Amino acid sequence: MVYDCIVLGLGGVGSAALHSAAQRGWNTLGVEQFGAVHDRGSSHGQTRIIRTAYFEHPDYVPLAQRAWEAWDKLQLETGEWLVEKTGxxxxxxxxxxxxxxxxxxxxxxxxxxxxxxxxxxxxxxxxxxxxxxxxxxxxxSAGFLRVETCVASLLKLARLAGAQIRANTEVRSYHVDDQGLISIDTNQGRLETERLIVAAGPWTQQVLVELDFHFxxxxxxxxxxxxxxxxxxxxxxxxxxxxxxxxxxxxxxxxxxxxxxxxxxxxxxxxxxxxxxxxxxxxxxxxxxxxxxxxxxxxxxxxxxxxxxxxxxTMSPDGHFVIDRHPRYENVVVAGGMSGHGFKFLPIVGQQLVDLLDGKDDPSFRFLQMAGRQC
Ligand SMILES: Cc1cc2nc3c(=O)[nH]c(=O)nc-3n(C[C@H](O)[C@H](O)[C@H](O)COP(=O)(O)OP(=O)(O)OC[C@H]3O[C@@H](n4cnc5c(N)ncnc54)[C@H](O)[C@@H]3O)c2cc1C
Missing domain, CATH: 3.30.9.10 (D-Amino Acid Oxidase, subunit A, domain 2)
Structure with a gap:
C-alpha cells in the first residue's frame, strides 16, 4: 500500500508530526528505529523548560505563545499532566x-x-x-514539560487519530521517483508514501545525506x-x-x-x-x-x-531550528537542528511540517527556513 504520509523518527518532533498528520485525515505511518518513547535520542530525561521571553531570538516568542496553547489543549485531551508552571x-x-x-x-x-x-x-x-x-x-508564567509523558501522549493521540506505528524499524535510504512517489528502504522491508516527514534528530544528516547539513x-x-x-x-x-x-x-x-x-x-x-x-x-x-x-x-x-x-x-550552525521543505522535493519536509531548545515547540512544529506538505506557508516560521542561512 502507498501511505499518504510517513514520519521518519518518533522522538519529540516525529511524535508531534505523526499526531498532526493523522489529525489531518492522512493515512499515516510512523517509523522508529528503537522502541516507542526510548532514551537513546534527544527526548528523554524527565523534564524540559518551557518559557516565552526567549533570549535566543524574539521571533520565537509568538511560536512559544502558540505552543503554550497547544500544550494546554493536549493536556486536556490526554488527561495527563504534561506541563507545570513553576516560574x-x-x-x-x-x-x-x-x-x-x-x-x-x-x-x-x-x-x-x-x-x-x-x-x-x-x-x-x-x-x-x-x-x-x-x-x-x-x-x-514559565515552567517545565514532562518529556516522556509528552512523547507518549502525542503517540497515543496519534494512534487514536488513526496513525500506525512501526517500532524497531530502521530507515536505510529513501528515493523519490519522477512522479514524486517516495520509496523507503528499511531493515523490515520497503515502504511507499506520497509524503515524507524527516524527524530524525541527531541522525538527520545520515538520513538526508544529499543535503550536507553542518549540524x-x-x-x-x-x-x-x-x-x-x-x-x-x-x-x-x-x-x-x-x-x-x-x-x-x-x-x-x-x-x-x-x-x-x-x-x-x-x-x-x-x-x-x-x-x-x-x-x-x-x-x-x-x-x-x-x-x-x-x-x-x-x-x-x-x-x-x-x-x-x-x-x-543537534546544533545548527546558528543555533536556530531548520524547519522547511526539502529543496528538491516539495513532498519531503524536515525539522532538524533543534539546537537544544526545541522541545517546548513540538505541537506547533508538528503542525507546521504538515502545513508545509499541504502547500501552506506561515510567515512566523520563515526565519527557520534554509534560504539565506548556512545550515
Ligand atoms: C539534555 C537536553 C536538555 C534539553 N532541554 C530542553 C529544554 O529545557 N527545553 C526545550 O524546549 N528543549 C530542550 N531540549 C531540546 C529538545 O529536547 C530537543 O530539541 C527535542 O527533543 C529533539 O527532538 P527530535 O525529535 O528532533 O530528536 P529525537 O528525540 O532524537 O528523535 C529522533 C528520532 O528519530 C529516530 N531515527 C533517527 N534515524 C532513524 C532512522 N534511520 N530510522 C528510524 N528512526 C530513526 C531516532 O531513533 C529518534 O527516536 C533539550 C535536549 C537535551 C538533549
Missing amino acids: LLQVGPPDGEVVQGVLGSAKQHGLPVEILTIAELSERFPIFKPDSTHVGVFEE EVIRKQQQWFQIDRVDAKYENGFPCYLFETDDGCFYGFPELDRLGIKVAEHSGGQVVVDPSKLDRNVNLQDQGRCERFLDRHLNFTKRRLVHNSTCMY
Whole structure:
C-alpha cells in the first residue's frame, strides 16, 4: 500500500508530526528505529523548560505563545499532566546574552518579567547564591514539560487519530521517483508514501545525506542530586532556573520525586561522531562541572548524586531550528537542528511540517527556513 504520509523518527518532533498528520485525515505511518518513547535520542530525561521571553531570538516568542496553547489543549485531551508552571529564574551578568535576550524579547512583545537585584533574589529564593555582579529575571508564567509523558501522549493521540506505528524499524535510504512517489528502504522491508516527514534528530544528516547539513551533535549529561533543602521541592515553590556564569550556562529543575533535583549544562559538551554509538557512561568531568556549579550557586550542606542520563543536542550552525521543505522535493519536509531548545515547540512544529506538505506557508516560521542561512 502507498501511505499518504510517513514520519521518519518518533522522538519529540516525529511524535508531534505523526499526531498532526493523522489529525489531518492522512493515512499515516510512523517509523522508529528503537522502541516507542526510548532514551537513546534527544527526548528523554524527565523534564524540559518551557518559557516565552526567549533570549535566543524574539521571533520565537509568538511560536512559544502558540505552543503554550497547544500544550494546554493536549493536556486536556490526554488527561495527563504534561506541563507545570513553576516560574523560571534566569540569572547572569546584566549585559550577558541571557539577561539581555530575555529583556529584549519581553520588551518587544510586552511580556511580564520581573528584574530582581541580588538582594531581592536572595530574599525571595534563599536557596540560590548568585554572583554579586549578577542580576535575576523572573518569568512567572514559565515552567517545565514532562518529556516522556509528552512523547507518549502525542503517540497515543496519534494512534487514536488513526496513525500506525512501526517500532524497531530502521530507515536505510529513501528515493523519490519522477512522479514524486517516495520509496523507503528499511531493515523490515520497503515502504511507499506520497509524503515524507524527516524527524530524525541527531541522525538527520545520515538520513538526508544529499543535503550536507553542518549540524553538530553534542553529548549532554543530565544529573539528579538529592540535597538537604526542603525548599528545593516542586511543591514548595522551587522554580526552574538558568544561570549564565563565567564557567558556562547551567540550568535545573525542582525536586519532583526521589531522584532529587536535576541539573545540567547547556554550554559545552563533547562532539558525537555517530549518534548510534553515543557513550552513555558517566563522564566525570561533566559531572564535576555540574557539582561545581551547584556548590557555587545553591545553598545546601549535603548533596548526593543519585541518577544520570545521557542525551544529545543537534546544533545548527546558528543555533536556530531548520524547519522547511526539502529543496528538491516539495513532498519531503524536515525539522532538524533543534539546537537544544526545541522541545517546548513540538505541537506547533508538528503542525507546521504538515502545513508545509499541504502547500501552506506561515510567515512566523520563515526565519527557520534554509534560504539565506548556512545550515
Ligand atoms: C539534555 C537536553 C536538555 C534539553 N532541554 C530542553 C529544554 O529545557 N527545553 C526545550 O524546549 N528543549 C530542550 N531540549 C531540546 C529538545 O529536547 C530537543 O530539541 C527535542 O527533543 C529533539 O527532538 P527530535 O525529535 O528532533 O530528536 P529525537 O528525540 O532524537 O528523535 C529522533 C528520532 O528519530 C529516530 N531515527 C533517527 N534515524 C532513524 C532512522 N534511520 N530510522 C528510524 N528512526 C530513526 C531516532 O531513533 C529518534 O527516536 C533539550 C535536549 C537535551 C538533549
